[in-house]
Amino acid sequence: MENGMDDALDRLLRxxxxxxxxxxxxxxxxxxxxxxxxxxxxxxxxxxxxRHALRWAAAAAIILVVGAAGALTIETPDAxxxxxxxxxxxxxxxxxxxxxxxxxxxxxxxxxxIGTR
Amino acid sequence: MHDAASLTxxxxxxxxxxxxxxxxxxxxxxxLVELHASSVFRVVAGHxxxxxxxxxxxxxxxxxxxxxxxxxxxxxxxxxxxxxxxxVALTRAQRRRGRPRxxxxxxxAHAASKGAGPEQALLARERGERVRRxxxxxxxxxxxxxxxxAFEGLPFEDVARILGIPRPTAESRMARAKxxxxxxxxxxxxx
Numbered sequence: 001m002e003n004g005m006d007d008a009l010d011r012l013l014r015x016x017x018x019x020x021x022x023x024x025x026x027x028x029x030x031x032x033x034x035x036x037x038x039x040x041x042x043x044x045x046x047x048x049x050x051r052h053a054l055r056w057a058a059a060a061a062i063i064l065v066v067g068a069a070g071a072l073t074i075e076t077p078d079a080x081x082x083x084x085x086x087x088x089x090x091x092x093x094x095x096x097x098x099x100x101x102x103x104x105x106x107x108x109x110x111x112x113x114i115g116t117r
Numbered sequence: 118m119h120d121a122a123s124l125t126x127x128x129x130x131x132x133x134x135x136x137x138x139x140x141x142x143x144x145x146x147x148x149l150v151e152l153h154a155s156s157v158f159r160v161v162a163g164h165x166x167x168x169x170x171x172x173x174x175x176x177x178x179x180x181x182x183x184x185x186x187x188x189x190x191x192x193x194x195x196x197x198x199x200x201x202x203x204x205v206a207l208t209r210a211q212r213r214r215g216r217p218r219x220x221x222x223x224x225x226a227h228a229a230s231k232g233a234g235p236e237q238a239l240l241a242r243e244r245g246e247r248v249r250r251x252x253x254x255x256x257x258x259x260x261x262x263x264x265x266x267a268f269e270g271l272p273f274e275d276v277a278r279i280l281g282i283p284r285p286t287a288e289s290r291m292a293r294a295k296x297x298x299x300x301x302x303x304x305x306x307x308x
Binding site: 009010012013014015016017018019020021024025026027028029031032033034037038041048 | 143146147150151154155158159162163167170171174175176178179180181182183208241244245248249252263267268269270295298299302305
């Protein structure tokens with residue numbers, strides 16, 4: 001074989017090569033031009049492409065679901081933290097206002113007391 | 118192809134045959150089939166075994182007939198046909214993996230052992246079956262190289278061109294395949 005490399009395995013492989021049966025070419029040539037065979041092959045290709053497309057679509061759907069679930073899982077702690085911070089801020093506002101009002105009332109009361117003395 | 122070890126054989130006739138076949142000349146197409154039938158059969162049989170080989174070879178030539186109009190002539194016709202044959206065989210082999218394997222290879226070996234021929238011939242046939250089974254059991258990418266290189270006797274340059282891989286890749290796949298084959302056939306006591 002190439003580069004003069006020819007060992008026992010090369011010879012074994014060469015001896016084992018499949019030989020074509022007699023009359024093969026004639027049979028193949030006659031049928032190869034058969035339009036019916038062409039049509040069968042065409043639809044078999046279409047079916048194969050459809051199977052591939054379905055497989056890809058299924059894989060894409062799985063990736064989408066897994067991705068969305070992952071994104072939600074990652075997003076949740078942040079979202080929770082943001083909500084907690086919001087609740088914390090908004091929740092404090094009335095309390096702060098109440099305290100301010102109380103302080104104002106207290107200072108008014110004190111002024112009133114001083115005024116009445 | 119033509120049982121030759123190079124794709125350049127028969128170049129003179131090929132161009133005119135292809136042109137005539139593309140123009141609908143049935144005789145020219147028949148001649149093309151005649152020139153390439155044995156090679157195509159060997160390639161698909163190397164992948165699939167003899168049982169499915171004629172069907173697969175038929176599919177190859179239906180595809181050749183359909184695709185001839187679009188054959189741009191940028192690659193050699195033989196390269197193109199070898200490529201179609203390899204693709205058809207690999208697609209069928211992949212499809213077949215989901216189905217139970219036929220026992221025909223074993224049956225053929227069994228029939229050979231019961232035949233009336235001389236003992237040496239029987240041994241050679243059985244050995245051939247063993248080797249073909251070992252080749253059929255190789256991974257697709259290694260088997261593709263072995264079939265073209267060892268069964269067809271093509272140079273690595275052509276094997277690489279047909280399979281669309283660099284030549285060193287073809288060589289390393291062949292080396293790995295031979296390691297596996299030596300292991301699988303070690304009991305034949307020829308190594």
